[in-house]
Amino acid sequence: MKIESAEVLVSSPGRNFVTLRITTDTGVTGLGDATVNGRELSVASYLADHIVPLLIGLDAHRIEDTWQYLYRGAYWRRGPITMAAIAAVDTALWDIKAKVAGLPLYQLLGGRSREGLLCYGHASGAELPELFDSIRHHQEEGYRAIRVQTGVPGLPSVYGVASSANAATTADGVTSRYDHEPARPGAKPVEESWDTRAYIRHIPTVFEAVRNEFGPELPLLHDAHHRLTPIEAAKVGKSLEPYDLFWLEDVTPAENQAVLRRVREHTTTPLAIGEVFNTIFDYKDLFEEQLIDYVRSPVTHAGGITGLRRIFDYAAVYQIRSGVHGPTDVSPVGLAAAIHLGIAIPNFGIQEYMKHSEATHELFRPGYTFEDGLLKPSETPGLGVDYDDEVGAAHAYAPAYLPVNRLLDGSMHNW
Numbered sequence: 232m233k234i235e236s237a238e239v240l241v242s243s244p245g246r247n248f249v250t251l252r253i254t255t256d257t258g259v260t261g262l263g264d265a266t267v268n269g270r271e272l273s274v275a276s277y278l279a280d281h282i283v284p285l286l287i288g289l290d291a292h293r294i295e296d297t298w299q300y301l302y303r304g305a306y307w308r309r310g311p312i313t314m315a316a317i318a319a320v321d322t323a324l325w326d327i328k329a330k331v332a333g334l335p336l337y338q339l340l341g342g343r344s345r346e347g348l349l350c351y352g353h354a355s356g357a358e359l360p361e362l363f364d365s366i367r368h369h370q371e372e373g374y375r376a377i378r379v380q381t382g383v384p385g386l387p388s389v390y391g392v393a394s395s396a397n398a399a400t401t402a403d404g405v406t407s408r409y410d411h412e413p414a415r416p417g418a419k420p421v422e423e424s425w426d427t428r429a430y431i432r433h434i435p436t437v438f439e440a441v442r443n444e445f446g447p448e449l450p451l452l453h454d455a456h457h458r459l460t461p462i463e464a465a466k467v468g469k470s471l472e473p474y475d476l477f478w479l480e481d482v483t484p485a486e487n488q489a490v491l492r493r494v495r496e497h498t499t500t501p502l503a504i505g506e507v508f509n510t511i512f513d514y515k516d517l518f519e520e521q522l523i524d525y526v527r528s529p530v531t532h533a534g535g536i537t538g539l540r541r542i543f544d545y546a547a548v549y550q551i552r553s554g555v556h557g558p559t560d561v562s563p564v565g566l567a568a569a570i571h572l573g574i575a576i577p578n579f580g581i582q583e584y585m586k587h588s589e590a591t592h593e594l595f596r597p598g599y600t601f602e603d604g605l606l607k608p609s610e611t612p613g614l615g616v617d618y619d620d621e622v623g624a625a626h627a628y629a630p631a632y633l634p635v636n637r638l639l640d641g642s643m644h645n646w
């Protein structure tokens with residue numbers, strides 16, 4: 232079974248997605264997600280100009296060999312664009328293999344280890360009343376674990392806090408929240424501002440109020456979004472200990488992995504890191520020194536199912552678990568792949584699940600379900616996602632960028 236063609240599909244049903252579709256000479260198709268938020272066209276070009284010509288004629292069954300061919304063969308290894316492109320090929324080939332086998336993909340990854348994936352949703356509010364409403368709304372939707380993001384006094388807008396401008400009102404007058412969507416349409420990123428001292432003072436008061444209102448049982452998560460130095464991160468981790476977080480995410484940018492030691496020395500708040508990592512080498516030291524508790528990479532950015540499975544297997548040696556990135560910029564193809572992997576691996580922890588919009592579902596028609604707080608894979612052969620070309624063609628790419636961040640004195644900071 233040879234690869235006959237591969238198409239790079241760029242579409243924007245409200246936000247941009249890059250999808251690879253591989254077709255074999257036997258007429259089987261497979262899908263892979265290659266979306267890199269705010270840099271979509273670079274990965275589309277990497278695929279169309281440098282990878283698609285290499286794929287034609289390869290044996291579609293040789294997934295590992297193709298992975299190695301693209302990883303070693305580029306000479307320029309790793310990085311988000313390369314690894315997202317490899318991920319798309321890898322995922323599409325797994326989709327094809329599972330369709331040919333007539334099995335849902337997770338069956339090829341070892342079969343079912345659990346009934347469904349515990350997932351967390353994004354509750355947010357600039358002030359406490361709005362935040363509490365959002366938490367209740369998520370509970371009503373079935374979420375059993377909830378990420379809490381909130382405004383910081385003195386800052387006009389803060390990462391993770393949904394703007395009411397994104398809420399949609401249906402024909403029958405019901406207003407639904409739409410989760411925080413940071414990429415904004417336009418030729419340039421918007422600028423936000425940041426004040427670490429105000430954040431550090433404010434955040435424990437928010438978690439105290441949330442625990443008082445919702446009790447001790449509800450698993451709560453929080454994302455510091457790369458903004459702290461190691462000693463600031465240690466302080467935040469320590470100040471949140473009384474509120475028993477499921478995890479504290481991305482406390483530092485973690486480019487210098489050794490700095491995580493400082494955070495770890497000071498706090499028992501569990502740490503999740505890695506949504507911007509791409510390979511096992513980004514995690515190696517963090518695992519071996521047991522500096523983190525959860526792996527955040529999605530299938531889409533970590534070299535596909537093959538790449539992420541390798542990371543999870545190594546993590547398991549150190550009792551570190553999965554906590555896969557699942558914002559709306561990971562397409563339903565990337566999410567479906569994560570669900571198949573998550574249902575099979577022994578060291579599953581939690582799955583992030585920000586629901587995609589209706590327009591995104593019309594484009595991808597995913598077969599996975601969300602019931603009682605659990606994501607369940609499609610039982611049809613393959614990934615269980617179908618790309619609708621007509622819908623895709625109706626939504627042309629529109630430039631959109633993640634914001635940038637400045638400190639109050641105007642210096643650039645991490646967003």
Ligand SMILES: O=C(O)[C@@H](O)[C@@H](O)[C@H](O)[C@H](O)CO
Binds near residue numbers: 268
């Ligand atoms: O934890 C998360 O989901 C976030 O950090 C993302 O919303 C992230 O900001 C976006 O994926 C960026 O594209």
